[in-house]
Amino acid sequence: MARGLANNWIMMPLASLGTIFILLYVVPIVFALQSLYLWTDIFIFILMAMVFFLVSYIRSKEHLLRPWKAVFRRKMAMASAVLLSAFILVGMLDSIHFRLPLSGQAAGPVQYSVEVSSLLDVITRDIHVNVEKTYSAPFATHLFSKESIDLPGGGSRRVYPRLKYGGAHLADPETEKQDDILFKLFSSFWQGVVIWGVLVALFMLVYSFRKGRKFSDIALPILKGQTSLPLRTAGLTVLVIVLMIMFVINAGTAYHVFGTDKVGQDVLYQSLKSIRTGLVIGTLTTMVMLPFALMMGVAAGYYQGWVDDVIQYIYTTLSSIPSVLLIAAAILSIQVYISNHQELFGTSIERADLRLLALCFILGITSWTSLCRLLRGEAFKLRELEYIQAAKSFGVRHVKIISRHIVPNIMHIVLIVVVLDFSGLVLAEAVLSYVGVGVDPSTDSWGNMINGARLEMAREPMVWWSLMAAFSFMFILVLAANLFSDAVRDAFDPHQSSA
Amino acid sequence: MFAYIIRRILYSLPILIGVNLMTFSLFFIVNSPDDMARMHLGQKRVTEGAIEKWKQARGYDKPLIYNEAESGVGKVTNTIFYDKSVRLFAFDFGYADDGRPIGEDILQRMWPSLAIAIPIFLVGILVNICFALLLVFFRSTYIDVWGVVFSVVLMSISTLFYIIGGQYLLGKLMQLVPISGYDTGFSAFKFLVLPVIIGVIGGIGSSTRWYRTIFLEEIGKDYVRTARAKGLSEIRVLFRHILKNAMIPILTGIVVIIPLLFMGSLLLESFFGVPGLGSYTIDAIQSQDFAIVRSMVFLGSVLYIAGLLLTDISYTMVDPRVRLG
16 A cells, blocks of 8 residues: 555655645745745746656656666666755755844834845854954954054054954863864764764664565664665765764854855855756756757758758757857847846845856856757657658658657657756856856855955965865766766667767 | 858858947947947946947947938948947947957957967877877777766866966976066967966867767768778778868868967966967956957957858868758
8 A cells, every 4th residue: 555655656746745735835834934935946946846746757767767766776876866965955945045134123014134044044044144344264263464453551462353253252262272173073073973973863764664575584684785876975975064063053153164255254154055056057057958959850850851951040049159259249239238227136136146047058058059959860760760751651740759658768868968967057156247148146146256365366375265165066066967967878879878 | 062152151141241230239229329328438427428438439429320411421420330230240340448449459460369379289189089099099098988077077178277276386386487478480389388377278078979979970980880890900990081070070070160269268378378369359348348249259250250261161071961052
């Protein structure tokens, strides 16, 4: 019975959508928040819903499931998938926006704060409210630059002042700091291991309950690494993530783990906020371009003749413009539009969000051509195959041939390109922000962090932590995406196998 | 052959017209010249007079496509469309916002761009092919596996990191080369070393993997087995047989970018202060000089189309089976 329910592919997405619904509608009412839906939020939730449905649909069909099993059987891919899920979770938390009610107000209609917060802001509140004056190094207790301080007896002296929050709990930072950090490292290690152990045990319990088998039958193969899916690798990756989270919870509130930037903002918080921007650009762009590329590519390859000529003309024209310049031209135009129509946008965050969405659209326009060309070639090949010729001679309509016979057989190309494009898009964001045609300067993004820190390169000693944080986060995300996409490509496209 | 080239050039005309129409609509129809003027002059307290003056100085005060006031040919030629878009076909780029002729600037800035782009291109190909051949030589050993992982790691690092890291390490810490700047003649050499190294390293990851798959595809073919059966050494097979045959797919990938080398590298040039076309473009984007951006869009697509043509011609050179007609 339990298995029958689990196999019903409609149940799981409905449950997940129910969770999203509760998060989006019920929670704001309970906590008296004013919800706010940005355009990109809406797209993200549509995308999530689509992914949920796809996942459960694939789970219900054995032949669709098989290549995915091959993907996840690889240790590297499994670890990357866990890491990517952690990134996606942060991005999702950062996509639920609302306005908090102002505290300490009289009865009557509730007043809401002008500032838009996300769920991530609420969770990481302890980290980002501690704004210092200006730069400070990671784990610093003193400011990065000297300031004049009035001495009690008159006159002043140039010293590095203590930070307002970073290491403020220490009486004498010189002697105590090292022990304090070591202690925090130690305690977060144990807390992390305990929490992880509970999680793993829970997982094993649920798993054995659902399979109706003894606990030890489930637990031992996982611990020994004998399961067909590398669950032990997944578990160890989760352990690493849990340990990091615990360390941030312990040390992040007492210190600035990645230092602070020019206006004293915590760099760790900025890096976390940037995850959403990176993910939005990596996923929404492909989501925007996919329908065009699919329709046009298949139509060109299948119908041929003048349809093919027109579509080929369109994509050759678009791809002949250097993409950076096309993006620059379009973003400049949008900038002119936004700055001449200020009245359309309520808050600056909505303005920044529109620009982010526009960037996704433009990147989509510049990047759909290569997929379109690939799909055209594949559809061209497929239409000559016997089974399609047979369908034609039976008098099956074109639309039906395309939807039943062509599209399912080119989906693997679509999937491979989507997964491969993701990492390139995340990297492109940083470059575009540097050129000045990326996301809005007020949006948190790795590109903007790099761009801001670049100007401080000449300082002596160098302000390196912003750069380091942005590059590390970007590197981990892109590396995980690359490793995962390699596995996807090998599983779905036997021709291009890299082994 | 000659007739083919002529026909290809004629084919590319509609594409250039399409590019032209698209940039025109992006720059003049989506946003009217009035909008541009208002943005340049600042949002507040802009008088109509100031806008008119701004437009007049740049020749934006004419009608967009059709001039009622003129007679004869002037109805079409005395318009923004003719002045700013049609003239691009004659490579008449007009003037930048600071009054300098764009065409002359392009001719002048082309050389520093080439001085960076050509070494990166050539050294890059050499390094990548050698690296890929090395991996193929040691295929299905740990060297190959870790080589691939290494290229994935290299691919996952942002170009910006290579540039900033290289500047810091070689320029600032080790003081081997100047951090940025440019000079004419042979003294430019010391300024070019670092950008070229960084450009090459930045490209290793993805290119090596690409070359490696091409070589691996060739290595399974019958002629390779024959060559081995003849008793040729593996090195000889790799260099004499596989490399030669792999040139065809490699050429398709790289010939198309040769003309685009003129455009230079946006990031490298602006980080290293090289006065080439790449930094020209970035400066134009950042100062919102639409005339330059428009010219570079047009130039870029012309060069891309030239690259496609070159690709087709180079096919016939490396592969005698291909005939153009």
